[in-house]
Amino acid sequence: MTKKRIRTVENWITIVFFGLIFLSMSIYLCIYVKNNEQTLIGNSYNSRQKLLARENIRGRIYDSDGNLLAETLTNEAGEEYRSYPYHNLYAHAVGFSNHGTTGIESMAGFYLINSDISLNEKMENDMAGRKNPGNNVYTTFDTDLQNVASDALGVCKGAVIVTEVKTGRILAMVSKPDFDPNTIPENWNAYVNNPQMSVLLNRTTQGLYPPGSTFKIITSLEYLRENPTALQDYTYTCNGKYVDEAENIDISCYHGSVHGKLDFVGSFAKSCNSSFANIGMSLDKDKFGNTLNGLLFNSGLPIEYNYSQSDLKVDSKTSDYDMAQISIGQGDAIITPIHLNLITSAIANKGVMMKPRVIDRVTDGNGKVIKTYADETEKRVMSEDEAKALSLMMEAVVLNGTGRKLQNDHYTAAGKTGSAEFNGNKEDAHAWFTGFAPVDDPEISVTIIVEGIGSGGDYAVPIARRIFNCYYGID
């Protein structure tokens, strides 16, 4: 018999069309689940944290030496509470989980509330009616450095961040004023209702400050890019002022100093505003804008803490007046301490910016390592030669410039001070220091800001000295 064949091409096209849609949808679903299993659980709108808390006891947080920074205990009434043995010391760095989550408590939340002990043990705990121990997180923090940094800041408002140059590990992160995370639930309203103190703000990552003279590092980088022989060629005679009446520019050196004849390194070491205004006026604005963007201005930083974005846009529309102000770190520029530390560390690390990290490893309740974190390179932000030149200039700051207080017999140091004026008042200045040690083969970088206290050389450098001394074990 003759079978009438029915044409089926169109049917197959329809099948393939929907087949491809369903295939891509399934793949999308699997990838989404794989990528977001950890990230979304930390969201405060996600109620599933509480769900896991019913089965697991939130894990512990340790510093790099195994000192306990946070643990969950049970009080007499049988209620769990989070305990922070170091009280105020790690307020911002470790954060808290008893009133929302911040800091490490937030970024490592997925690990802390999950338990990776064996199924066998889980079953035993289940039979015994016990909760499972959550995973423990070992951070990169060094409690000695953290203590010194916190003591050195004292009662001043400000921030200190200490980073291992070659790995990007953050060794200390202090923001003042601080608080005791043990009592956050009781004091929450008092903190929130006092915005002037902004106690809850992590100033290392969220505080936006005018960079002051520390910005001369960036101005110098751009000048070196445009004039590779500047170290040899540049000269300027400072009479205490840079004046350009046509543009209404009138910039004077800090405390009215007159620096006289200066080369490029000298201008930097003495932090001569007049010379740098002069340098700034010669810069190509578009290229400068690109350099700024390359250094992560106006964009995201590779950190997991809540942070603010450093902001400074320069392009051909920027006026000469603004250029002069920007070159010495005044004007519209604002930067976070961690961002300045990233740039400083990159200079110390031969131009390569490392991704900062605060977690070394995660272990299960029995101490078995379940995840280790490797050092990650973020990107190269300047050439090795540029880094070398800047390093040389920063060394000069310590040898015969504003950072002389760092001179000692045990280690070499390099850095840049800053005194960032604010409120337009010459008397009010934030004291900055950013630098690293030792100069030849840098190990750690330090960035310090002390709010409203005076010059960086007088107030921030001594803090850096105490931190370096602590790191090198000098009393």
Place this chain on the structure above:
Amino acid sequence: MLYIYTEISKYMITFLMILYCLECVIYEIKGEPVFDHNGIVIRQRIYFVLIQILAFSTLCLKLGQLDYAFLGVMDLIVLLSTVVLMEMIYPSVNKVLANNMIMLIGIGFIIISRLDFNKTIRQFVIVTVSLCLALVLTKLFSYYKKIRDLYIVFAVIGLAILLMVLILGHTVNGSKISFSIAGLKFQPSEFAKIIFVIFIAGAFAVADKFYRVLLICVVAAMYVLALVFSRDLGNALIFFITFLFVLFIATRNYAFLILGFMGGAGASVIAYRMFSHVRVRVQAFLDPFSKIDNQGYQITQSLFAISCGGFFGMGLSKGVPEDIPFVESDFIFSAVSEEMGAIAAVCLLMICFSSFMILMRNAMINRSRFCRLLLVGSAVLYIFQVFLTVGGGIKFIPLTGVTLPFVSYGGSSVMTSIFLFMICQGVIVVNNDKLYEEWLEENDDSEEEYSDYDEEEDTNS
């Protein structure tokens, strides 16, 4: 002990779902979707029963309510007796399609009962009634030629229903979709779907001139516009896509398909400009986390559920899918993904796609043009709705707020889905019977030849 049992049953369910899907794949690879595949069918049914037992026993033990055991037994009785009854009345029914249907309904029962037990009872009653009615409906479609000739009547009834909703319907969440008769709430646009498919299949089956095709286009456009003005854009899109593919397969004209997609894209842009709730949904799709407090709330909660479940799920009753607004109707897939895991969720998608394939392939071998188009229309209608709801829930596409057929809670939705599949079974049965007769005839021929040969042999000896 309870912990061990629930953990093991969680992995077992995933495993059984995978096995079930493998059987679907084997069935597709074997080719000709006719006649017996008893091995596959019986194995699938065993997996189905095991999944139901594991799931309801877990729920029963975890929540400490015996009601779940009772529901589990009842639902096994109803669903299994449906397929058995179907095979007794219509021996040549497509058994894998029937399995898929009860599998999906079964998963729906598990998840809905876990979300809200009382709603499951209501759903259960509706499913039971629908299945009984549908058995009759299947018979009705052996007279498909008469139904085909009534396509104008269907066109008018369908349009009348939609217009009635437009004028008299209640407004829920910005869309006019529901309608109350004697205290019972209906979503007539769900039933209009079946009528629409019958209408376009019938109309295209007899359309021999170009102007008649155009006429069908105009009437179909009226359907879509009626839905657009009711602000039921999800269903408008489903009607449109269904029509487009039936048009394409009926006319075999690729230009229609391309023009249709371009028109659809243009209409989407217009809808985006015209309707604020479309804009809200697109924005919530593009960046849900920045609008987590309002427009993005639903979708982010759905994403939390999916991501938290991971590949094997939290385990039944151990997640919090109830945090997602409208979870039992619009986001049932996310709830499945959270508690049964992403692997089981992908298996669920595969079962849906397997059903689509079965309908499409039966359309290829059907002898009647009307039945072919009816099967294609039903298949596309079904699979596109699955795509809209699942894709919306996992942020693959913007949210449209339609139900997942068979699985979602909603009387009109599940009833329509059951009717649609059983109508398709009806035309499959007629065709399979025809093919079976032909096959018998062929076999008779060969037997005759064989006996001839015998005789020859005899004479030789």
